[in-house]
Amino acid sequence: MIRSMRQKPVIEQERGSLAIRELIDDEDLTRAKVDAWIGARTFPIIEGSSCTFLYRGEADEVHLRHWIFGLPSSQSFQHLPGTDLWVLVMDVPPNSRVEYKLEVIHHGHARWVEDPLNPHRARDPFGANSVIFGAGYESPTWAEADAETRQGTFEDITMPSEAFGDERRVTIYLPARFRRTRRYPLLVVHDGGDYLQYSGLKTVLDNLIHRLEIPELIAVLTYPQDRLREYADDERHARFLTEELVPKVEADFPLRGTPGGRCIMGASFGAVAALSTAVRYPGFYSRLLLQSGSFAFTDIGTQHQRGPLFDPVVAFMNAFRSAPAKVVERTFVSCGIYESLIYENRSLVPFLQSTGMEVRFIEARDGHNWENWRDRLREGLSWLYPGPLWMVYE
């Protein structure tokens, strides 16, 4: 028996029917029993809308650290007396996807760790997080490598930029069975390297093209050098894309070369860059894919809470919102409802619609992260660039 105290945690009273009760109620809990109990389950345990986290180890405190807007960013685990187990039960609505870490405090030292009992990870430029999937969430099959799918290829180029006064690296994605005699639509991708690495963009494009859900297209993946400055409504960036990069790739590759064949996409600050570029060059592009855009604004004055990096964004968004214009034909907007930017994105939609452009807005139970952006790509890209799905049977 490893439990010396019979004091039962509050969890029992609130969550009487959950699996964790087996441990709480066991009067003769042994280490072997705990091992067997843990070994028979996957963690966290999803039961309806309840999610049970378990941490096993020596600690003074354990906290769940997440980025769900609207909930306290830290939630405390309860210790199961007489054991080295820590438990937290929280509500996770169906179809949710939540990234988190555990904060373990021991001997006064706090460290953030990935959940040792949870095999699911999501990677991003800052490392990795553990992930929980609410009931009903399914990782999209079109984002996984498919042996049947023909593979696209990459060409890396470096080009001088007069706008920036330096050289810029660009990666060109060419679809499988690329032919120079065909004319392809263009997709310009902000943060191209991150979309490739953390959102599986190449796999997604390969699969969606193979499944005929989007047409064969050429994607131009860009890499910022001073991201937060260049993407915050920077005139140089818009000029680089529109007067340097797009003309170059349209000269070098068989692209349609018309507004109807040009789309820009981006996430977070990349979405701001995409929108501001389209606003600076109205009619040059016809499609926008904006994911979790950092569309901060103020309704009165210019004071905001997001720090000085957002100053140019707020200025841009305030100007756009005061005089919205139809700068493209179609815009797809997506945002996670667990991110603070949901308010800004929701409120942008009517402004876009008021211009007469076609707008589709999708919310997901997810946060500000690359897998949320990945999961929305099929819906966004296939709406902006519908593929020949209904017509092609090979």
Add this chain to the structure above:
Amino acid sequence: MKSSSHVILLGPQRLKPTLGAAVRTLGLDGRIATITAGWQEREADDQELHYHLDGRSINLRLYQRAEELFENDPEFAEAHRARQETLQRLQELYELRLAHALEAVIELFRRPDKSALLDEERGEALEAVRTLDARHLARVAEVHAAFEERWKPTEREEIARERQRLSEILCWTPALAIAGGHVAVLLNRLRLFDIAGLLTGQPIIAWSAGAMAIGQRVVLFHDNPPQGPGHASVLDVGLGLCKGVVPLPHAWRRLKLEDVGRVSRLVRRFHPDLCIALADGGKLEWDGKKWHGDEGAHRLRKDGRLEVMAA
């Protein structure tokens, strides 16, 4: 338009090529005419096809011939483009009506109660969809007929010359193989050169979009598209070279075959034609009297289940 006495429909060939074996069973000597117009710009990329036909293929190059024709006869090209726009508009209007008609069918079939009253309403709702499909095909046929009447394509110099060349090839090729691809483009090119009128009774082997184009009507289908409800729709009248079948290539990828209600509605909608799911490399053969399938050909049944035709 006459139906062929010997037609072989194959499942998708990319992952499980069975074309060579199917042709060999016919025991024919000489070269096999091929049509790859559904591949559009890739029409000439037929090396693999040539290989599977033991190096005996001769490509009729219908896509390329049409491109040259449009370039050399701009007046006809413009008329052709205008007809395509009319067909496209017609399709949009039909699909708008179809969506509402099918939603009614789905709603009626979703109701759990059982009664003669409900059964009758379901039957009538399905009949309304069948009538809509038939009316659409009739209107499409009218558009084609008006175009033929006005422009008499086969009498135009360029087309007549190409048809003469095609006829000479089809005279000495003992079989015709029609590949898949873009079904509307393929059907358009087949119709443009009136390929059906040039055939001399040789066996036809067709797969994927090729199999769809040579029937009496072309049915487009996908139950899980990224946009929209995924209602199957009729596109056009086919060449009518074979009858009584709605080929469903890639059915396991494109259809929710486990959804018995959905499958049943599809079968009843296109009755009395057989709805046949063709697995990769599967084979369905018309011997002049009856369809025969192998283990890769699955008949969709009225009860929503699948039945292997070879069984």
